[in-house]
Amino acid sequence: MAVITLDDASPDPKYQQIVDQVKAHVVSGALPPGTPLPSVRQLATDLGINVNTVLAAYHALDAEGVVLLRHGARAVIHPRLAQRAEPAPHAVAQVRGALERVRADALLLGMTPDALLSLARQVFGE
Amino acid sequence: MAVITLDDASPDPKYQQIVDQVKAHVVSGALPPGTPLPSVRQLATDLGINVNTVLAAYHALDAEGVVLLRHGARAVIHPRLAQRAEPAPHAVAQVRGALERVRADALLLGMTPDALLSLARQVFGE
Amino acid sequence: MAVITLDDASPDPKYQQIVDQVKAHVVSGALPPGTPLPSVRQLATDLGINVNTVLAAYHALDAEGVVLLRHGARAVIHPRLAQRAEPAPHAVAQVRGALERVRADALLLGMTPDALLSLARQVFGE
């Protein structure tokens, strides 16, 4: 459970794919705060990639506060993630920008505004 | 009208900012199909950037089918853009992926699913 | 009294947290020179961590001269701690370096020099 897989055909770099999937698992509840992640070496061999690539992903997650890295200890999902309840002032602006970008691409790809809204309800709704 | 501006403080590369803004203007109707874009040299001097940077943006837009580039002729918004009505099979999957990524980041930033849906309705709604 | 606690959400390693807290208790007077520390095994079980982790902390404190370790005997706060009166030549330079580092981070975090000085007076003042 909470498996991480790589797609060689993806335009995203491997370390980014790892970051995205860990975040997704955190959000879905598959990786609750405090859960230990696989060791960098373990995940590297599992995915058939280099240890440093996994390290890059873990460092990025650490910098974002999603993961807690400590010397000698297994990396864990940050225990204080659950406490965050403030919407954060700039966060909304940031998300809005991302949504506007998605909207432009979707409409140019031929989707109707209605179809987009409907898809959003599907993805964003519980 | 349909002005393009660059933000030096943006994490996005310049060519990306140009691409995003042209798309936005197309979607908003400010740049209807067939409209000529400013010449590469003109836009480059207007923005105070290198010609190659503008060229990169135009090429990207051409590759996505948003713009039509022809040797010796001014670049124009693709005339057949309006005819696209089929959402394209992989397009929906692509947009869904983008939305899922936005969702993960939004929730990790502390937004509630409700707030996100509400924001999406705001941005995606006509 | 002079309790030591661990914070799982802290980015600092456990042994470091122990070292910091013992130092703080010594400085505050809660652990005067000569005071015996809890045994390695006792503290390890109290905190629910490995004996070696506590040992590492005690060794670090011993190396810094804060604690006196003797084979077979309980570790104690170094009895001669009180006698130190000379600031030591390199000590000032070391502390100055630490303060400069704190200053850079504080200012980058948005604090004003005045706010920083005021906070320092609060923390450093008796």
Next chain:
Amino acid sequence: MAVITLDDASPDPKYQQIVDQVKAHVVSGALPPGTPLPSVRQLATDLGINVNTVLAAYHALDAEGVVLLRHGARAVIHPRLAQRAEPAPHAVAQVRGALERVRADALLLGMTPDALLSLARQVFGE
């Protein structure tokens, strides 16, 4: 000016030394917002170290928002650094923790509270 140097005898890793010095230069005004940093390759050869070590430092500065990294463009001190005026809620607590740590070490090194406060006024004062 705004030179960066490495100290092989320092306990801090090289990439950390680069990070600290860039921050110090930003705070001192030697590197105002928008200033381009030396390219990773240039700085690497200047310091006689590997390119990836410099990259690690630049990535860390980018993650902290001190530096703006963009593909193909020279790294620059973040242009929006000047705009930050909010003290940030957790920032104060973070700085306070750092000061408390410095205080404990200073007193254990034999400095008096008065000497520490005086040094702080020297370092923190304009």
Next chain:
DNA sequence: GTGGTCTAGACCACG
């Protein structure tokens, strides 16, 4: 055994 740092070198993407 776990993560941290550093090196060396290759190839890709952006301007």
Next chain:
DNA sequence: GTGGTCTAGACCACC
């Protein structure tokens, strides 16, 4: 030319 990604492998620090 600039930064980005990835690999391979070595050695160190922490638990």
